[in-house]
Each structure stands twice: as C-alpha cells, then as structure tokens.
Amino acid sequence: MALQELKVNKLRTFLSLFGVTIGIFCIIGVLALVDSLQHKVESDMNQLGSNMVQVGKWEFLNTNDYPWWKFINRPEVKYSEYLFLKQNTTDADAMYYLNNTNALLQYKDNTYNANVYGTSDEFSRIQTIDIDAGRYITENEFNRGMAVCVIGNEVATQLFKDPFLAVGQQISVKGNKVTVIGVVKKQGQMINIFQFDQSIIEPYHYFASIYNAEKLSPQIFVQSKPGISNKAMINELRGLMRQVRRLSPKQDDNFALNDINLFRDQIDSLFSVLNTSGWAIAGLSLLVGGFGIANIMFVTVRERRSQIGLKKALGAKNKTILTEFLIESAFLCVIGGLIGLILVWLLTLILSNFIPFPIFIAGRIIVLAFSICLFLGVLSGIIPASVAAKLNPVVAIRSN
Template identity: 40%
Template sequence: MKFLRQIFESFRFAWQALRTNLLRTTLSLLGVTVGIFSIVAVFTVVDSMNMNIRSQIDSFGKGVVYVGKWPWIMSNSYPWWKYINRPNMKYAEYQYLKDNLENAQAISIMDGRMTTLKRKSNSMEVRLAGVSYDYNAISDVPVGEGRYFMPSETDNSAFSIILGAKVKAALFPNQSDVIGEEIKVNGIKFRVIGTMNLKGEDLISLGGSPDDRAYIPYTTYANVFQKDQPEPDIAIKAFDWDAGQETLEGEVTGLMRGRRGLKPAQEENFSINRLDGAVKFFDSIFAQLNVGGFFIALFSLLVGGFGIANIMFVSVKERTNIIGIQKSLGAKNYFILFQFLFESVLLSLIGGFVGIGIVWLISLLPLGSLTLILSFKNIFWGLFTSTVIGVLSGIIPAWSAARMDPVTAIRSK
C-alpha cells in the first residue's frame, strides 16, 4: 500500500508540474500532437481506403473466377502476339461450361461497350452490358423498381433493358415511373423492365459506376453489337467463395483445355482471372503507403520526443532544490524517477489524445466517396506510440534526477 501511495503521489506531482507551466506544456506537446496526428491519419486513411475498395470489389462477386481472352495482370516477358492470336470466348463454350461444371454455383457470360441511349430529345452515353440470366447471382444488380430479366428473355434475345439510376434520370427527367417505357439503342427500341437504386460515387469503379450503366440480355447484345469482333468474358461463382475458387479454377481449366482440344504440352489459350488478384495489387500499394506514412510521421515524433526531453531536462534543473529536500526527507529514488517519468508520459499522452481527436473530427467531415473510419486499432497504436515516446523522452532526465545527491541538490540554486 505504501508503494502504491507513493506512485500516486508521484503522479500528482507530475500533474501539478504540468498545470503550473501551461504555456511550456502546450508548446512541448505540439510536436507529439503533429506526429501522432500524422501517423494515425495515414493509417486511418489507408485502412478506410482498403475497406472501401474491398467492399466495392466484393460487390462484383466473392468467389468468382473470370474466363476470357486476356489476363488482367500482364507479364512483361509474355509476347503480345500470343494474346492477340488467342481465340475469343464463344457462347457455345459458355453453354458447355454451364452444362458440365460441378463446382459452380452460378455462371454468366457478359460483354459490354460504351453506347448512346436515346428517348425523344434526351440522350446519354452509358456503359451497356449484355448479360445472361445468372449474372445477378454473381454481381450485385440492385433493382429498385420493376424486375430483373426472366430466363426466357435472356435465352430468346428479348429487347428488354434495365437502367442505372443516373441513366433513368437523364432519359426521364420528369418521370418517376418508367417501367414499360421505350428507349432506343442503336436505333432499336427496347422496353424498360427495371431501374436500379442509386449507389453513388465509388472510390474505384470496375467497369463503370452502376448508376451510369444499363443491362440487356446477352443474346440480344450479341445480335446487335457482336457482329464484328465479340470479346465476352465468362464469370463463374464457386459454392465456397474462399477455398472453392482453387477447385473451380482447376475444373474450368480442364474443361476448357478439353473443349479447345489442347494437348498436354500446349499452354492455355485463355486466361482465368480472379478478383483477389486486384485485392493483392491494392494490398501491396497500401503496404507501401503505410510504410511511407510511418517514416514521415516518425520525423515528427522524433522532433516531438526531443522537445519533451529538452523540457524535462529544464524541469529537472528548475526543481533540483525540491528534489534534494524530498530525498533528505526520505523519498526513495523510484519516487523521484516516477515524478519526472509520469510528467513526460502524461505530456506525450495529452499530445497523442489531441492528435487522435483531430483525426476523429476530420473523419466526421463528408469526403465524397471515401468514408474515414477511425478504428480502435489505430487509436490503440496512437496511444501506445505516445506512451513509448514519453518513456523514451523522459527516462534519462528522470534517471538523472533520481540519482542526485540530496546534499548537493539542496545547495543548488
């Protein structure tokens, strides 16, 4: 109990010293505040970007593999002519995979291009996608009004269309209910069967924002747009979105090689792509940003740490006489050491709390498509870093104060 009481007294002395020298305390914690703000802000922005991008990538389908002519990540050593001379994916290959795959939960063929949609005097250039029926089981199609395609529409080249929220607003500016209305695509009339909910701006946009997109059946798209050079992709969703992708990828490879008559020694003339490749790409970028941000913040923390250490040496010098009196009255070395160590740590922690508070205030501001989330992990690391800086900055001044000779200290002025 005596030890704990002395620890509490050391803490009280430290708090009194900080309150007595408010101006010096404020100037001292500025460096730590800037450093902790920098490091927590960098980690918060990077983590928030990572979460937002992962969420947006997941909306395109977890556990999905994409079979197509081109790989998403090019190899520098791979000859371009091999890619160019590869055959395009065919609708018959989609049907073959659909009939023979055992590990697929859903399979869809899709293609798209930029084109202009018209309705009377209104028009808008959109990303028009042709999709087969199972597409909404692979990627999110948030139909708000109307309905999604029926199998008969996607199989029989129906002239039906689903509009994104911004497309609907552009073509029907003063009309709320547009189901059953007609628009023109390439001079051909399409009937609106559904409209999608407004999603808003994305941090990234794979294939364009859903708000600026429109969907028609793939068979219709093929008849209207693919008479020259079709380059569709086939999207296949595994039953188990994590472990099942490997099994599904192996099955697809075997079926496609057999369908195209490739011999064992021949390499694939198709590519199988996965969204986790994009995730790994962004992870590598975020890792570099974290490292860069840490070193930038480290300089601020070093400046703040040296500032606190300098103030602590001044504080020890000013209170040398008091230290001598305390020691002559029986104060132990650890009692003196804890006074100055607690003062240093408190000073650093106050700076840390202020820096974290500024990040929290910034996270409340609207930042467009980026939503900042200050996580408990980043708060913990900010406070932990503040504590470490406080200990490192104050340990030498506190140790020198604790080792003072009481007689010499009392005689000092």
C-alpha cells in the same frame, strides 16, 4: 504543473511536441487511409463474388512475363464457349457471360451516356443487384432476348428526374426502343468494375442483336461450388477451354484464367507495403519527437531542482518524483498525439470531397496511436525522471 510549463514556454513546447504530432499524424493518417481504401477495395471485390474465376483474353497479373503481342493475338471468348463450359463443368455453381460498351440513352429531350452491359441470366446470382423500383430481368426474358433493361439510379435521375417514374417507360438505346422494368438502388461512388449507377443491364441475346458482342470485351465469370477450391475449378476450366478450342498438347493456352482470390492477395501485399512505408516515415518523426520530449524534460528537471529538493526534504520518495516526471512526459506526448489526431480528422473532412470512398478512423488505430504516445512519453522521460529522483535534496535546494 505540466500545463503550466506548456503555457510558460510556448515556443519550446511547440518545437518539442512538433515531432510527436507529425509522427502520430503520419501513423493515424496512413493507417486510416490504407484501412479505408482496403475496406472499399475488398467491399467492391466482394461484389465480383467469392471463389470467382474470370475467363478472358487478358491476364490480370502477368507474372510469367508473357509477351503482350501474344495477348493481342488471342481470340476473344465466345458465347458458344460459355455454353460449352456451362454444360460440361462439374465444379461451377454459377457462371455468366458479359459484354459491355457505352451508348447514348435518350428519353424525350433528356440524354445520358451510360455503360451498357449485355449479360446472361445468372448475372444476378453472383453479383449483388438491389432493385429500388420495379423488378429484375426474368430468366424467360433473358432466353428470349426481349427488349427490356434495368437501369442505374443516376441514369434514371438524369432521364426521368425521379427514379420511380422510369419503370414502364421506353428509352432509346442506339436508336432502338427498350422498356425499363427496374431501377438499381443507388450505390454512390464506387471504384469496382461495375458502376451500376451509371449503367444499363440488358439480356445478352438482345444486346447481341444490336452490337457485335464478341468484339466488346467479352468475359466469362465462374463461381465455384461450396467446398471446391479455385485451383481445382481452374484446372477443370483449363481442360474444357483447351477442348473447345481444339488445342494440341504442344500448344500454349490462348486464354486467361484469372483467380480473383490471387488478385486479392496481390492487393493485400500492396497495402502491406503502404503500411510499412507509413510506419517508416512515422518512426523517423517519432524518433525526433522522442528526443524533443527528452530535451524538454531535462530542461524541466533543471528548472525545478529546488522544488524537487523541497519535496524530497518534506518526505517525497524517489519513486514519487520518478512517477511525477514520467506522467508529465507521457502527458506531453499525449497532447502531441491529440493534436495529430485532430489534424487527421480535419484532413479526412477535406479529402471526403475529392476521393471516391469514405475515410474513417478505426477505434483500434486511435488506441494504437495513444498507446505509442504513452510508451514514447515514458521512454523519453525515463532518464530525466531518474536524474530527478536521484537528486540529493540539500544539493537540489541550494541549486538556485
């Protein structure tokens, strides 16, 4: 009977379901987009390592309104400071020194502009680097500053066409020959700080022999030991950095200690705001949709008064009539929700070609959306259904 009503009154049904469709579209769309983005960001943040602290010149989150000109006047972290921290810290499990720049790579007639990372030996202990061909840089090669490198999948593809042909070949980096010893497994589109597909990794000492390394955004990443909190490690690192820089008790810190976990908390807060905004927009649409469903159900009750009267005359109880109209109201809302779901699915197919991370619709979001549809359908239809259930059969039959 509900399907028949949809077919007979197409325009009325469309206008009534439109609000529900938009509301569910907003809920599923926003939750799916935020979930996918949050999953991607957390996945990429995890590549920085757990329980991480970054030592550098700039603060990720300037919560104290520190003047920007003071940041600029801060000295860059030095490799000697990295060695001091490594030798004296007791709370750190691993740490590495990192510089990066861009350079034009060349192999025969093929060129590629890549990110160049110059790093110390414990880089792979903290970062996840999956080697697809060849091997990673050894500790001896790091210590001796040998002219070897590991390149990303896209770099290998552009220079050698086949990544497996890259191992053992020499490429030119800023006019210097470097031997490729490994190729990193393809990552795909990433939004984290390490774009390994488009990068080349070199031992720090070799990197520093070519570039002015301490001018190229040097950073120290420190991972705490199991059971050691980031707060405790930050306190130790602050004391060591003040010691190595010979700062008096009256002088402010001229370095930044960035807790990656706090950065994650800020990201979670941002996603919470996005979710709340999505619910607010969806709530307005669902409110309009609920009134639309209630309106169509009132009209349906009025049009079928004689049928209701006949059913009650044949013995149908009030709860039977009530249940019939509640099911019909819920069914209408579910149809609106299903249309909204289809629209979101089509949107994900379109957006997948333009954004750097996959969008997925989690099962819990679909269950939540259709639970809302059922609840909204029952809530919107309860008054019309109650009116229908309380009709006097004789009066109802004579209504036409």
